[in-house]
Amino acid sequence: MRTLLTSLLLAALAAAQVSPNGPPLSPFRGMRAVENGIEVQVADDTWLALEAVAGVDTATLLREADRLCGHSAWKRITEDLPALLDAMGHQVGDVVDLKVRDLATNELRDLPAVKMTSENRRRVKDANGGRGAAEIAPGSAKPLSPADARADLQQLQRLLDDHFAYRELRKVDLAGLLRTADGALGTQPIDAVAFTRHIDRILRAFGDGHSRLDAVPPASDVFMPCLVQGVVGGFVAFRADRTELVDGERPFVRAIDGVPLEQWLAAAKAHVTQGSPAMQAREAERLLRNLGDLRAELKVAATKTVTLTLHGKSGTRDLALELTNRKPTFGAWPRTATRLLDGNIGYLRLPQMVDDEPFLAGLDDAMQSFRTTKGLVIDVRGNGGGTRGALRRLAPYFLPELGAPVVGNVAAVLLDRSRPAAADALADRGLFRLDWTQWTDSQRTAITAFARTFKPSWKLPTGKFSPWHFLVMDRADNPQAFAYTQKVIVLIDRGCFSATDVFAAALGALPNVTLVGESTSGGSGRAQRHVLAKSGVRLQLSTMASFRPDGVLFEGNGVVPDVVIVMQPGDLIGASDSALTKAIELLQ
Numbered sequence: 001m002r003t004l005l006t007s008l009l010l011a012a013l014a015a016a017q018v019s020p021n022g023p024p025l026s027p028f029r030g031m032r033a034v035e036n037g038i039e040v041q042v043a044d045d046t047w048l049a050l051e052a053v054a055g056v057d058t059a060t061l062l063r064e065a066d067r068l069c070g071h072s073a074w075k076r077i078t079e080d081l082p083a084l085l086d087a088m089g090h091q092v093g094d095v096v097d098l099k100v101r102d103l104a105t106n107e108l109r110d111l112p113a114v115k116m117t118s119e120n121r122r123r124v125k126d127a128n129g130g131r132g133a134a135e136i137a138p139g140s141a142k143p144l145s146p147a148d149a150r151a152d153l154q155q156l157q158r159l160l161d162d163h164f165a166y167r168e169l170r171k172v173d174l175a176g177l178l179r180t181a182d183g184a185l186g187t188q189p190i191d192a193v194a195f196t197r198h199i200d201r202i203l204r205a206f207g208d209g210h211s212r213l214d215a216v217p218p219a220s221d222v223f224m225p226c227l228v229q230g231v232v233g234g235f236v237a238f239r240a241d242r243t244e245l246v247d248g249e250r251p252f253v254r255a256i257d258g259v260p261l262e263q264w265l266a267a268a269k270a271h272v273t274q275g276s277p278a279m280q281a282r283e284a285e286r287l288l289r290n291l292g293d294l295r296a297e298l299k300v301a302a303t304k305t306v307t308l309t310l311h312g313k314s315g316t317r318d319l320a321l322e323l324t325n326r327k328p329t330f331g332a333w334p335r336t337a338t339r340l341l342d343g344n345i346g347y348l349r350l351p352q353m354v355d356d357e358p359f360l361a362g363l364d365d366a367m368q369s370f371r372t373t374k375g376l377v378i379d380v381r382g383n384g385g386g387t388r389g390a391l392r393r394l395a396p397y398f399l400p401e402l403g404a405p406v407v408g409n410v411a412a413v414l415l416d417r418s419r420p421a422a423a424d425a426l427a428d429r430g431l432f433r434l435d436w437t438q439w440t441d442s443q444r445t446a447i448t449a450f451a452r453t454f455k456p457s458w459k460l461p462t463g464k465f466s467p468w469h470f471l472v473m474d475r476a477d478n479p480q481a482f483a484y485t486q487k488v489i490v491l492i493d494r495g496c497f498s499a500t501d502v503f504a505a506a507l508g509a510l511p512n513v514t515l516v517g518e519s520t521s522g523g524s525g526r527a528q529r530h531v532l533a534k535s536g537v538r539l540q541l542s543t544m545a546s547f548r549p550d551g552v553l554f555e556g557n558g559v560v561p562d563v564v565i566v567m568q569p570g571d572l573i574g575a576s577d578s579a580l581t582k583a584i585e586l587l588q
Contacts, residue, residue, distance in 0.1 A: 023082050023083075023094075023116075024079075024080075024118050024121045024122075025081070025082055025094060025116035025117060025118055025120070025121055026078070026079075026081055026116055026117070026120040026121040026123075026124055027042065027053070027081075027095075027096050027098060027114040027115065027116045027117075027120065028040045028041060028042060028078075028120055028124060029041040029042065029043075029044075029045070029120055029123055029124075030045070030047070030123065030124060030127060031077070031078050031124050031127070032047075033074060033215065034049075034214040034215050037049060037050065037058055037059075037062075038050040038058055038061075038062070038077070039103070039214075040098075040100065042098065042100065042111060042114060047103060048100040048101065048102060048103060048109075049100060049101040049102075049103055050098070050099075050100055051099040051100055051101050051108065051354075052097075052098070052099040053081070053085070053096060053097075053098055053099075054085050054090045054092050054096050054097060055090065055097065056085065056088065056090055059331075059332070061077065061088075062077075063329070063331075064084075064088050065077050065084060066326065068084070068087060068088075069084075078124045078125065078127075079121060079124065079125050081116075082116070092116075094115065094116050095113040095114060095115055095116060096113075096114055096116055097110070097111070097112050097113065097114070098110075098111040098112075098114050099111070099356075103529055106386070106387055106428060107355075107428070108354060108355055108356055108387070142192060143189035143190060143191055143192060144189060144190050144192055144195055144534065144535055145189055146185045146186065146187055146188070146189070146190065148534035148535065149185050149190050149195055149534070149535065150182060150185060151533070151534050152195075152199075152532040152533065152534045152535050152537065153178055153181055153182060153198075155532055155533060156178075156199060156202065156532060157174065157178060159530055159539075159541060160174060160206075160541070162417070163414070163528070163530070163541055163543070164206075164211060164414075164541045164542065164543075165413075165414040165465075165525060165526075165541075165542045165543050165544055165545050166206055166207075166208045166211065166525070166542055166545065166555055167206075168461050169206070169207070169208075169458060169545075169553075169555060169556075170205075170206060170207055170274075170556075172205050172206055174202070177201070177202045177205060178202070181198040181199075181201075181202065184198065192535060193217055193219070195535060195537070196213060196216055196217075196535075196537055197216060199213060199532070199537055199539065200212070200213050200216045200271075201271075203539065204271070204272065204273045204274060205274055206274070207273060207274040207275040207276075207555060207556055208273070208275065208523065208525055208542050208555055209273050209275050209279055209497060209498075209521060209522070209523040209525075209555075210498065210523050210524075210525035210526075210527040210540065210541075210542045211525065211527065211539070211540060211541045211542050212273065212539065212540065213537065213538065213539050214538045214539070214540075218290045218292065218293050218327075219292070219293050219296070220290070220291075220292025220293050220295075220296065221292065221325045222291050222292030222295070222302070222323055222325065223289050223290065223291055223292070223323065223324050223325065223326065223327045223328065224288060224289045224291045224306060224323075224324075224328065225240075225306070225321045225322060225323060225324045225328065226238060226239055226240060226246050226308075226321065226328065227239075227240055227285075227289070227328055227330060227572075228253055228285060228288050229285050229330075229567075229572060230281060230285065230567075231566065231567040231568055231569050231571065231572065232566045232567065232568055232569075233252060233569075234252040234253070234254075235252060235253045235261060235265075235285075236251045236252060236253070236569045236572060237251070237253050237308055237310065238251075238569075238572045238573055239573075240328030240329065240330075242331075242333070242335075242572070242573045242574060243573065244573055245569060245572070245573060246308065246310065246319065246321075247310045247312070247317070247319065249312055249313060249314035250310040250311050250312035250313075250314055250315065250316065250317055251310070251312050251569045252310065252311050252312055253308055253309070253310060254309040254310065254311050254316065255308075255309035256288075256291075256306060256307070256308060256309075257295070257300050257301075257303075257306060257307050258300075258307065258309070259298060259300060263298060264288060264294055264298070265284050265288070267294050267297050267298055268283075268284040268285075268287035268288055268290075268294060269283075269284045271287055272284050272287065275521065275522060275523070275555065275556055276519065276520075276521055276522040276555075276556050276557055276558045277519070278494040278518065278519045278520060278521050278522065278558050279494070279497075279521040279522060279523075279558070281494060282494040282495065282521060286330065289327050289328060290327075291306060291323065304322070304323060305320040305321060305322055305323060306320070306321050306323055307319065307320050307321075308321065332351045332382050333381070333382050333495075333572075334379070334381060334382070334574065334577060334580075335574070336349050336379065337349055338366050340369070340370075340373070341377070341584065343374065343584065343587075343588055344372075344373050344374045345373055345374060345375045345376070345377060345584060345587055345588075346366070346369070346370030346373040346375070346376040346377065347376075347377045347379065347580075348363070348366050348367075348370070348376065348377065348378045348379065349379045350378065350379065350380045350383055350390060351382060351383055352383060352384075352386055353383060353385055353386030353387050353388070353389070353390050353391075353499045353500060353503065354386050354387055354389065354390075355386075355387040355388075355389035356389075359389075359390075360389050360390070360393045363390060363393050363394055364393065364478070364480050364481075367394070367397055367481070367482075367484065370484075371482065371484070373486065374486060374587065374588075375486045375487045375488070375489070375587030375588075376484065376486060376487075376488045376489070376587075377488075377489045377490075377491060377580065377583045377584070377587070378394070378488065378489070378490045378491070378507075379490075379491040379580070380490065380491065380492060380496055380500050380503060380504065381491050381492060381493040381495060381496065381517060381579070382493065382495035382496070383495065383496055383497075383500040384495065384496075384497045384498065384500065385496075385497050385498025385499040385500045385501070385523075386498070386499050386500075387499055388429060388430050388471070388499050388502060388503070390503065391408070391430075391473070391499075391502065391503045391506055391507070392430060392473075392477050392478070393477070393478050394478075394507075395408065395473035395477070395506065395507065395510075396473065396474065396475040396476075396477050396478040396481035397478075397481045397482065397483070397484045398484055398488055398507065398510050398512060398513060399473060399474075399475055399483075399510065400510075400511065401483040401485070404442055404445070404446045405440075405442055405443045405446040405472045405473060405474040405475075406446065406472070406473045406474075406509065406510065406549075407446060407447060407450040407470050407471065407472055407473075407549055408471050408472070408473045408502070408505070408506030408507075408509060408549055409429075409430075409431065409470070409471035409502050409505070409506055409524075409546065409547070409548070409549065410431075410454060410456070410468055410469070410470055410471075410546075410547045410549070410551075411426060411429070411431050411468070411469050411471075411524070411526075411544045411545060411546040411547065412460055412465040412466050412467065412468055412469065412544060412545050413425045413426055413465065413466045413469065413526070413543060413544045414464060414465060414466075414543045414544065414545075415463075415464055415465060415466060421466035423435055423436045423437070424436060425466060425469070426469045426526065426544060428526075429469075429471070429526060429544075430471045431469035431470060431471050432469055432470065433466070433467050433468070433469050433470075434447055434448070434451070434467070434468070434470070439472075440474075440476070442474075443472050443474060446472060447470050447472065450470070450549075451468065451470075454468075454551055455551045456547050456551050456553070457547070457551055457552045457553050457557075458545065458547075458553045460545055465545060471502070471506070473506060473510075485512070486512075486587075487512055487514065487586070487587055488507070488510075488512055488513045488514070489513075489514050489515075489516050489583040489586060489587060490504055490507055490508065490513060490514070490515050490516070491516055491517045491579050491580065491583060492504050492515055492516070492517045492518065492519075492520050492559060492561055493517045493518040493520070493579070494518050494519065494520065494521055495521070496520035496521060496558075496559070497520065497521040497522070497523050498523050498524060498525075499524075500520065501520050501521070501522055501523060501524055501554050501558060501559055502524055502546070502554070504520060504559040505548040505549060505550075505554070505559045506549065508559065508562070509548075509549040509550070514562045514563060514586060515559065515560075515561040515562045515563070516561055516562065516563045516565060516579055516582055516583050516586070517561050517563075517564075517565050517579045518561065518564070518565070518566070518567075519558045519559065519560050519561065520558035520559045521558055522554050522555060522556060522557050522558030522559070523554055523555060523558075524544075524546030524554040524555070525542025525543065525544060525546065525555070526542060526543045526544040526546075527540035527541060527542050527543070528540060528541060528543050542555075563582060563586070565578050565579045565582050566578075567579075
């Protein structure tokens with residue numbers, strides 16, 4: 001039963017007016033908000049991605065803190081973590097279990113019974129300056145001197161020239177971009193957030209979704225109160241909680257504040273990563289939420305409401321909606337679970353890619369339960385990537401029975417001038433050179449045969465990359481795997497990225513697998529982190545060039561489905577699921 005204290009805490013948190021009276025403890029020496037997550041320091045000054053605390057995954061922690069605490073969400077997470085967890089139904093003492101991810105290697109680590117201390121809590125509170133991240137006004141960071149800003153631009157050029165795998169992929173006028181940024185500096189100190197946007201603009205020009213800044217705060221805290229996404233027939237406005245369309249009879253957005261939607265999308269697209277069409281479309285839709293920023297660019301008057309011009313089968317109407325100062329989130333979609341579908345069809349839902357052994361064991365359990373099904377759907381829609389454990393665990397089920405191993409991914413690593421690349425330089429991605437000593441005879445034979453016909457769509461710059469590394473799918477990778485001989489459908493969409501791109505391309509190369517849905521965003525770069533010395537701006541740059549089995553580079557292309565399905569309006573709120581319906585039809 002919930003205690004009276006917890007009920008009072010919930011009320012206080014929901015009101016976001018006073019600090020909860022929980023123990024002033026924290027397991028973290030440092031905490032910082034990054035795009036779609038949190039990074040923490042635990043035992044030392046090394047930054048790690050926080051995956052879970054007390055069994056609560058980071059996405060849930062952020063979502064519930066936002067729901068309970070509003071503007072004070074970040075303050076509560078950093079300063080009142082025990083009380084916040086208690087209000088969420090997870091009581092903790094003075095120790096807590098953590099799950100983190102190494103930012104350099106992507107390795108997941110379990111950290112059991114981490115001591116929470118008042119000193120840690122004081123450190124993170126002082127780092128916040130007593131304020132939550134959402135309460136810090138844009139531009140409040142310490143300004144940079146022109147000399148420091150120019151020094152960071154010079155460092156950025158060196159990093160891009162020497163440590164960026166896709167530096168020569170596109171004909172990007174880096175010198176011109178740097179001149180533009182330098183010309184904007186002038187002779188007066190520059191706002192740190194404004195400088196960050198200059199760096200962001202330069203990185204996005206290269207079209208690599210992995211090479212980016214950790215976070216770029218919006219200039220304004222005025223956001224759309226709903227979400228907008230492209231479907232059959234146009235762009236639809238729907239509630240952020242996915243309960244309904246803004247107007248079921250007139251679902252399509254024709255204009256915002258009297259300005260045609262095309263102009264808003266064009267303004268948003270100027271700030272997206274110039275990658276694949278799917279990536280650009282997805283990022284532009286998400287930037288539409290930054291209404292205050294886009295209004296300033298389009299010179300649209302600031303008002304307390306936003307007017308959507310909506311149209312559909314019932315005609316056209318103007319609808320005024322109250323603005324919000326909290327950005328609505330798209331979240332994981334669809335919100336479904338692994339289960340048996342009607343018609344004895346298995347449905348395996350993978351919303352994330354992790355190497356956690358319980359997660360991987362769950363894949364085997366699911367496959368065992370689907371052993372006698374008449375077909376299988378693997379749904380990775382909205383899965384932004386992670387690690388390749390799921391591919392290595394599942395692929396053996398779908399390989400031709402008693403067949404040879406199959407190459408699922410090819411890559412080369414950018415050479416480091418200080419040392420030669422080892423045969424296992426990409427071991428953290430499951431990729432190895434042909435001369436790797438641990439290949440079996442059958443694996444080496446499969447690689448040799450594959451390499452004879454492999455033709456990469458991008459000719460790598462001479463002398464800058466290692467020899468090819470190969471990811472091989474082999475039944476030996478999973479002794480529990482059996483030969484699943486029924487048809488397999490993999491559902492993909494524009495939300496698939498990174499390890500999920502590799503997953504889709506590798507499975508899609510197998511004879512009994514069909515890809516259904518939308519093209520993926522496209523990216524596989526093995527990013528490494530860097531910090532600009534003067535500003536402290538944190539960024540990451542890709543260190544490998546990665547290709548689909550058919551030789552097409554992931555960057556700028558993604559994975560194209562065998563059967564294209566464009567979403568219907570009802571798919572956005574769970575009233576329908578066009579891609580799953582088509583998958584079932586194909587299996588039956």
